[in-house]
Amino acid sequence: MNTTDTIAGRGPDALRAAIAGQVFVPGEAGFDQARTAWNLAVDQRPAVVVEAGSAADVVQAVRFARARGMRIAPQGTGHGAGPLGPLDGAMLLRTTRMRKVRIDPAARTARAEAGAVWQDVTVAAGQHGLAALAGKSPNVGVTGYTLGGGLGWLARRYGLAANSVTAAELVTPGGDLVRADAGHEPDLFWAVRGGGGVGVVTALEMGLYPVAELYAGDLFFPIQRAADVLHAWREWTLTVPDEVTSIGHLVWLPPLPEIPDPLRGRAFVIVEAAYLGDAGPGAELIDPLRRLGPELATFATIPPSALGQLNMDPPQPLPFGGDGALLDGFPAAAIDTLAGLAGPDAGTLLASVEVVHLGGALARPAPGGGAQPNLDANYLLVAVGATPTPDLAAAVRAQARAVKDALGPWRVGNDYFNSAENPAPASAVLPPASYRRLQEINAAYDPDQAIISAHPAWPARP
Ligand SMILES: Cc1cc2nc3c(=O)[nH]c(=O)nc-3n(C[C@H](O)[C@H](O)[C@H](O)COP(=O)(O)OP(=O)(O)OC[C@H]3O[C@@H](n4cnc5c(N)ncnc54)[C@H](O)[C@@H]3O)c2cc1C
Numbered sequence: 001m002n003t004t005d006t007i008a009g010r011g012p013d014a015l016r017a018a019i020a021g022q023v024f025v026p027g028e029a030g031f032d033q034a035r036t037a038w039n040l041a042v043d044q045r046p047a048v049v050v051e052a053g054s055a056a057d058v059v060q061a062v063r064f065a066r067a068r069g070m071r072i073a074p075q076g077t078g079h080g081a082g083p084l085g086p087l088d089g090a091m092l093l094r095t096t097r098m099r100k101v102r103i104d105p106a107a108r109t110a111r112a113e114a115g116a117v118w119q120d121v122t123v124a125a126g127q128h129g130l131a132a133l134a135g136k137s138p139n140v141g142v143t144g145y146t147l148g149g150g151l152g153w154l155a156r157r158y159g160l161a162a163n164s165v166t167a168a169e170l171v172t173p174g175g176d177l178v179r180a181d182a183g184h185e186p187d188l189f190w191a192v193r194g195g196g197g198v199g200v201v202t203a204l205e206m207g208l209y210p211v212a213e214l215y216a217g218d219l220f221f222p223i224q225r226a227a228d229v230l231h232a233w234r235e236w237t238l239t240v241p242d243e244v245t246s247i248g249h250l251v252w253l254p255p256l257p258e259i260p261d262p263l264r265g266r267a268f269v270i271v272e273a274a275y276l277g278d279a280g281p282g283a284e285l286i287d288p289l290r291r292l293g294p295e296l297a298t299f300a301t302i303p304p305s306a307l308g309q310l311n312m313d314p315p316q317p318l319p320f321g322g323d324g325a326l327l328d329g330f331p332a333a334a335i336d337t338l339a340g341l342a343g344p345d346a347g348t349l350l351a352s353v354e355v356v357h358l359g360g361a362l363a364r365p366a367p368g369g370g371a372q373p374n375l376d377a378n379y380l381l382v383a384v385g386a387t388p389t390p391d392l393a394a395a396v397r398a399q400a401r402a403v404k405d406a407l408g409p410w411r412v413g414n415d416y417f418n419s420a421e422n423p424a425p426a427s428a429v430l431p432p433a434s435y436r437r438l439q440e441i442n443a444a445y446d447p448d449q450a451i452i453s454a455h456p457a458w459p460a461r462p
Contacts, residue, residue, distance in 0.1 A: 011068065012048060018060045021053035021097060035092060037078025038139075041319035041387045044081065046073065046092035053097050055169060055177055055202035058114075062200060063175040065091045066450060072173075073452040074200040076115050076141035080148070082321060082421040083454045090452060093200060095143070103128055108208045109166060114201045116142045122305040131211035131304035133161035138308030139315060146204060147197045148418035148429075148454065149372045151380065153216070153274040153307045156245045156360030158209055162194035163366035163373065167205040170197065173446040177202065182368070187441045193370020194417065195438045196426060196453045198445045215282030216274035216310055217299030219289055223267035226250055227339040229292060230355070233271050234330050236288055242360035244285060246273035250342055250353040251312065254386075262296065267344070272310050273299075311354075321393050322350070322384030323400040324419025326377035327410040330355055337406045341399075342383070349385050349396050353403065356380040371434045377412045382419045397422070417455060426457035436460070 012023045024031040025048050034049040047070065050061040065072045071090040075081070095115035102111045105128040110121050119138035125131060134152050135145045150161025158164065167181035168189065180189035191198045221229045233248040240246070249272055255265035271289050275282040279301050283290075286299055327334070340346065342353045358375050365373040383403045385396035400421075404411075417429040427435045438457035442449070447459050 011064075015050065015060065015064045018064075019050070019053065019057040021057045022051045024049045024051075034094065036317070037075070037081035038317045039078055039081045039320060040317050041321055041393055042078070042081040042084065044078075044084070044087050044092060046087040046090045049092045049094060051094045051097055055098075055171070058093065058095070058171045058200050058202050059175060059177050061091065061093050062171050062173070065093075066173070066175055071450055071452050072200065074114075076143050077117060077139065078317075079137075079140050080144045080418070080454050083423050084452065085423055087452070095202070098202065103130070103208070105130065108210070109205055110208055111203055111205045112142045113203045114143045118142060118145070119305065119308060122308070125208050126212075126303050126305040128208075129210060129212040130208035132206065132208055133158055133164050134304070134307070135161075136308070136311040137313035138305075140313075143201050143204060144454070145418065146206070147192060147194070147201070149194045149375070149416065151356065151358075151362070151375075151416070151418065153245050153310065154209065154211070154276065154304075155362055156242045156357070157276050159361040159364075159366055160194060160372055160375065161206065162192075162371075163369045164207040165193050165204055165370070166207055168192040168197070168201055169203040170199040170201045172199045173448075173450045181205075188445070190370050191438055191441050193372070195371025195430060195434060195457070196417065196455055198438075198441055199451060211276060211304050213301050213303055214274055214276050214307075215279050215299065215301055216307060217272075217286075217297065218310060219271040219286075219292075219294035219299075220263070220268045220296040221270070221292065221294050223250065223252075223269055224344045225292075226269040226343040227335060229269045229271065230335045230339065231332060232289060232292055234335060237357040240285060240357075243276040244273055245360075246271060246357050247311065248355045248357075249311070250350075252348075252351050253312070254351075268295075274307060274310065319387045319393070320351075320384050321387045321397050321400070322382065322421045323397070323404050324380065324382040324416055324421065325404045325407060326358075326375065326412045326414065326416050327355075327379040327381060327407060328377055328412050329410050330379040331410070334407055334410050338381075338403065341403050341406055349392065349399055350383050350403070351385045353381070353383045356382070371430060371438060372417065375416065376431070380416055380419065381407060384421070420455060424455055426453070426455040429455050430457075
């Protein structure tokens with residue numbers, strides 16, 4: 001009898017009776033919906049899906065799986081499902097129902113249950129004049145994003161989101177609910193902050209920052225100006241203070257009715273930027289780029305919760321693939337290479353190629369930081385495209401890979417955890433010392449690799 005048969009027999013009923021959430025096995029109504037990731041290109045086929053309703057449910061689910069020798073894939077939204085391998089015989093443990101958020105305005109912290117998405121936190125924090133180190137998309141999951149580092153619009157001023165985590169509540173691979181913070185479970189606390197974590201997180205606590213408003217927006221130029229705008233943007237990035245985080249973005253907008261008329265179905269090179277400060281100095285900072293004559297400029301004073309619109313990430317699930325790379329520089333030769341492969345005449349299948357300006361607080365190791373104490377690079381490349389068919393998926397992956405390879409001369413030793421969209425071990429997305437420590441922690445806490453991680457660190461063997 002295989003694992004699926006065991007589950008389909010008396011197993012799931014025992015679990016159903018023990019939890020407040022829901023359990024789905026193949027063939028049951030609701031199974032297909034429950035197994036669907038936000039990234040629709042990934043066809044997840046686990047032996048069972050558990051939608052946990054609480055931390056107690058997660059404990060029960062982990063113990064249930066371990067007693068049957070099943071591996072466990074924790075998942076919130078499924079934005080990051082791309083790197084996961086096949087889930088045959090495994091439990092997909094979804095936290096989607098666990099979205100409660102609590103703000104402590106006096107302590108300037110947020111506690112977010114594992115299934116919360118960023119807009120749950122940014123809107124609640126904004127009511128107190130506070131900002132979280134949220135992702136650029138409002139519907140990316142707080143947990144997966146933070147476990148992989150977390151690079152958002154305040155990053156050059158306040159660093160990776162992972163290093164603002166003050167505590168994690170998690171269920172260990174052994175099935176115990178523990179709190180990991182500066183005074184407890186130091187290894188688990190370290191691993192959760194950028195190393196993908198060990199175990200199943202049920203809630204994260206994080207520091208918030210006193211930012212009620214900031215000056216942010218986009219400058220849209222026709223894609224034909226890709227090279228000259230990227231050259232100017234890159235020169236400009238060398239001059240800006242840590243209060244500015246910006247992106248040089250090549251984007252092909254789909255012909256969808258929800259996209260406003262002057263933009264719908266067109267390709268642009270966009271400079272996107274957020275400045276932690278007032279409109280006066282903000283406008284002065286942006287002025288050199290504005291003088292390039294954008295077709296459209298959207299800079300304005302906005303609350304942090306509105307930052308989610310800047311990057312125009314798709315709000316609905318879609319099939320996509322791509323790749324990313326950390327770069328130590330983005331000099332003229334790199335820009336020309338990129339414009340040749342993804343510029344106006346390239347006929348690319350990619351829908352978005354962004355280059356994020358790093359440095360600032362991201363470059364400085366966070367005091368007492370976690371598995372990604374800093375990003376030792378100056379720019380991040382992220383290239384993605386829609387992949388509605390297997391043929392397109394292969395072609396998009398190949399084109400993203402070609403862009404990454406062409407920028408090879410400027411790549412640093414490892415990629416960025418959260419933008420590695422293809423299966424890759426943690427050694428490919430973490431500094432070597434962090435990878436070795438994660439292996440040791442896994443040897444102690446998860447020697448059987450019961451937890452399926454987006455980027456696994458195989459336990460160190462004695
Ligand atoms: C449209 C879009 C925009 C993005 N923008 C940004 C950005 O601005 N900055 C950035 O840094 N990244 C960004 N990303 C990448 C994103 O951070 C990763 O895909 C991240 O993994 C998503 O987290 P999630 O919880 O939504 O996804 P999920 O697929 O649910 O989780 C991803 C992985 O995180 C781990 N995980 C999730 N929940 C748990 C849990 N409860 N316990 C233990 N492990 C867990 C698992 O390994 C899981 O496979 C973006 C991705 C997309 C698709």
